[in-house]
Amino acid sequence: MPPTPRRSTILEVARLAGASKTSVSRYFGEERDRLSPSLQARIAHAAGTLGYQPNQMARGLKGGRSKLLGMLVADIRNPFSVAITHGVEQACRQYGYSLVVCNTDNDPEQERQHLDLLGAYQVEGLVVNASGSPERQLHTFISQGTPIVLLDREVDHVEAEVVGLDNHLAVDMALEHLADQGYQAVLYVSEAPQQSSTRQKRLARFNHTAGQLGLIHSSSLLANSDGTATLQELSDFLAAHQQHACAVLCGNGTATLTVTRLFQQLDLLLGKVGLMGIDELDWCALISPGITTLAQPTDAMGKTAVQCLMHRIAPHVSSMPAALSFSPTLIERGSTQR
Amino acid sequence: MPPTPRRSTILEVARLAGASKTSVSRYFGEERDRLSPSLQARIAHAAGTLGYQPNQMARGLKGGRSKLLGMLVADIRNPFSVAITHGVEQACRQYGYSLVVCNTDNDPEQERQHLDLLGAYQVEGLVVNASGSPERQLHTFISQGTPIVLLDREVDHVEAEVVGLDNHLAVDMALEHLADQGYQAVLYVSEAPQQSSTRQKRLARFNHTAGQLGLIHSSSLLANSDGTATLQELSDFLAAHQQHACAVLCGNGTATLTVTRLFQQLDLLLGKVGLMGIDELDWCALISPGITTLAQPTDAMGKTAVQCLMHRIAPHVSSMPAALSFSPTLIERGSTQR
DNA sequence: CTGAAAGCGCTTACAG
DNA sequence: CTGAAAGCGCTTACAG
Structure with a gap:
């Protein structure tokens, strides 16, 4: 059996570019500007040759930023939910985040499991269209500093913005x-x-x-x-x-x-x-x-939910939305x- | 500001249980049986007290198993796609996997980005309902050993199972x-x-x-x-x-x-x-x-797609589905x- | 049955 | 402007 080709790593790019891992990391992070044009060019070339792509798992582990948002949907087969999900998704993309959508089929047990899971993947924020009353678990997120926004439905004893219809x-x-x-x-x-x-x-x-x-x-x-x-x-x-x-x-x-x-x-x-x-x-x-x-206005509602989250995750990139309650x-x- | 409570780690559980990290890891992994009942009990108690939950990012990084499947959907607002997605999702859960759903809105550029992303998150398998012809990227997955199954649409020059209607x-x-x-x-x-x-x-x-x-x-x-x-x-x-x-x-x-x-x-x-x-x-x-x-038969189609993937990821837990082509x-x- | 240690691929002080 | 080194939270040989 031929050896399975693996994804290339930051170390391989660094070697090929004749640079340090640090510089490669900077190139793919927020600090690209700190690198001299020539270094940038070498790294770009090496990365291109190897088809390098940073491993988000590793990034998330070290930096604490998974770049992931989670969404709990009570019933994905409801057209209203689909429309909202579509809006949320669009907005995520816009902010450079990815979305993990979990459908609970209105089942509190599935909801519980999905929340565990979202926690395990270290989502940075959560859009919750609740099925049951997952107070306990939502409080866990909140106490860890993970922002939450409630969609369409409130959850007893959970203080969070509620985005929905008036x-x-x-x-x-x-x-x-x-x-x-x-x-x-x-x-x-x-x-x-x-x-x-x-x-x-x-x-x-x-x-x-x-x-x-x-x-x-x-x-x-x-x-x-x-x-x-x-x-x-x-x-x-x-x-x-x-x-x-x-x-x-x-x-x-x-x-x-x-x-x-x-x-x-x-x-x-x-x-x-x-x-x-x-x-x-x-x-x-x-x-x-x-x-x-x-x-x-489902698109606007989805976007607003994400905006709430982003405002808490990165206050400088997003202001708090003006209104959370929408007119039909x-x-x-x-x-x-x- | 009070210090943000963090998630507890394997080390904290190990300390509280008077055990090693190795044992705690085994407890939450496939090797729980190797642990003596008393050790198991101590770990269970410690983990319960701390509300410990393994960090999937770290697991994925070290073990190479993200426990994530990816799905590319061409148009999430199409009821047929929603129904299929629902089936795929159900099946994932059944196998203990989570699903990252990416909607491309029939846009090849979004498709490209989403595929990059799915790669960065190290998905272990991919269900692809293609928008464009992402041959290149799909080959990258395949050559890295990530199984792919095509849903409803074939992709030129990509050899993979195709699940769909006859x-x-x-x-x-x-x-x-x-x-x-x-x-x-x-x-x-x-x-x-x-x-x-x-x-x-x-x-x-x-x-x-x-x-x-x-x-x-x-x-x-x-x-x-x-x-x-x-x-x-x-x-x-x-x-x-x-x-x-x-x-x-x-x-x-x-x-x-x-x-x-x-x-x-x-x-x-x-x-x-x-x-x-x-x-x-x-x-x-x-x-x-x-x-x-x-x-x-959308549910059956979704389940079959996942089964194909699982058969390749873990041949012992899932056999190859009998048929990939369905009758209406x-x-x-x-x-x-x- | 149990654990010490190396290492997965990154980021981030720290130093120069 | 650039890099060496420590460490994120885990898993997995290896050893006993």
């Missing part, structure tokens, strides 16, 4: 739109709030604002993804308020998907019964006459046109 | 279904093949099999995402074959999304003009009367019912 504003905008369009009775459909502060807030705000606007209102939690329980609740709601114009407000994209299926099962006419969802999805424009949504955009379509 | 079978199944349903003229809509071997193969097979089946056929490449050019081509196609039953076959999910929009713009009745797509999407059942698709599942809906 949930009160979102629900208010939705309800005001529905009221403006003449709907008088609104059913709110949401996944079970569980640990999600966002789901809790939206639900609470729904009850609050719907009351204030004088709307008849009620809510239904999605038990399983086929929404059988909600099917019943929806048809009961419509039956009970036949004399009023009824609408459904969905708490997120998953709810919108399920409810759209229910509308078809019950043969409801979109608009005649209003339908509106928080989160914009690819297909909302396609279900004729279109489903009205509240779009979240109303995308009006036929489903809220009576 | 594209010939898929196109044949689609065309046979359309022919069975009585469609006589079929337009194939695809994104521009560019570097994608899959897109090339599907297109070529379309022309081949459509010809064999005696179908009138033609194809249209999506230039921009709004599909203006294709809009024209579609309506021309329909006009030219008014006396025949016409259908459109979409080469992937993106094409299906665009074409569905075009159907609405042209006010075409689904089924009257047939529509079928490769890739199953959330909303295909919702566009009434439903869009017929060919679903890919036909999901019949109203859009192919005349």
Whole structure:
């Protein structure tokens, strides 16, 4: 067997360039300017010849800088999460960091394991879209000086910036739109709030604002993804308020998907019964006459999260973002046109 | 300022346990069994007290095992990619590996950078869903003994397993279904093949099999995402074959999304003009009367890719998967019912 | 069953 | 402007 070609090391580059390891290290680090042009040229040439690339593991070990950010995502198959992840990733690149994305599938046990792991890889910062309540572990990061930013969901007893939608504003905008369009009775459909502060807030705000606007209102939690329980609740709601114009407000994209299926099962006419969802999805424009949504600025949110982290890691390269709470955009379509 | 609490090290655990670093290392490595029960207990206790966790950077540096797999994804916002990534991730966890996912947004330059990076982090294996033709860099990995598996797309001159759909079978199944349903003229809509071997193969097979089946056929490449050019081509196609039953076959999910929009713009009745797509999407059942698709077994594909890698990294823990080429599942809906 | 020591590939005071 | 040397936290022969 031929010997496996290995990656070349700093020592080999140094030898070939007739320089010291120190100089090569400086060349690939922040101190390239300290080297004379001729030294730089020799090193560049040697490194090019050998195809040298610094070993990040070694760098991380010695310098304490892994140049890695970690991200915990509760559900990577949710389009909203994908969009945010995309934004986070872009921003990382921009700052010269790499991102390790860990999907927890909303499972606290996977979340625990992934956090251990992120710690073991010495990530310099963490974007957390929590599944459970990983207080303990997050405190470990914080006490070691690793900055954390919470995405979309708060975590009890963890003091960290929270980047996300202005949930009160979102629900208010939705309800005001529905009221403006003449709907008088609104059913709110949401996944079970569980640990999600966002789901809790939206639900609470729904009850609050719907009351204030004088709307008849009620809510239904999605038990399983086929929404059988909600099917019943929806048809009961419509039956009970036949004399009023009824609408459904969905708490997120998953709810919108399920409810759209229910509308078809019950043969409801979109608009005649209003339908509106928080989160914009690819297909909302396609279900004729279109489903009205509240779009979240996912790219901006992802970038802001990273900016928070960078501000703490390297205050000189990034200022603290001005706002952590974002306004949604109303995308009006036929489903809220009576 | 209080001193920042650091992570504890192997040395601290060793001291507290009254043991050597070697023993602590063995405890956290593969050789725990070599330690006497009492030593194990002392180490376990000490580690627990200090909240010790081995530093993976250091492990990777010395042992050469980063326990990291890398994955290059051409477009993370494509639902098909997300589904595959999910499968890959699950499989990694199962083998005790972590996954660094890099999205290239179909940009060869980003692809280049990400590959450098993955190398710098010493990934032990690589799942590559290529954007461009990163031959050179992939060869570097291969020559260093890092196994590679290609996902969905081949890369010229790179010899590696290719995990993906059986594209010939898929196109044949689609065309046979359309022919069975009585469609006589079929337009194939695809994104521009560019570097994608899959897109090339599907297109070529379309022309081949459509010809064999005696179908009138033609194809249209999506230039921009709004599909203006294709809009024209579609309506021309329909006009030219008014006396025949016409259908459109979409080469992937993106094409299906665009074409569905075009159907609405042209006010075409689904089924009257047939529509079928490769890739199953959330909303295909919702566009009434439903869009017929060919679903890919994404989880199995992701798992298989990882299994290939693991077989090369650690032949004793994983056998070579039996098949690398997968059959799609036909999901019949109203859009192919005349 | 256990440990002392060398060394993985880097960075960073320190010295000149 | 440049380099010799110590050391980051581990693993792994080697020895007993």
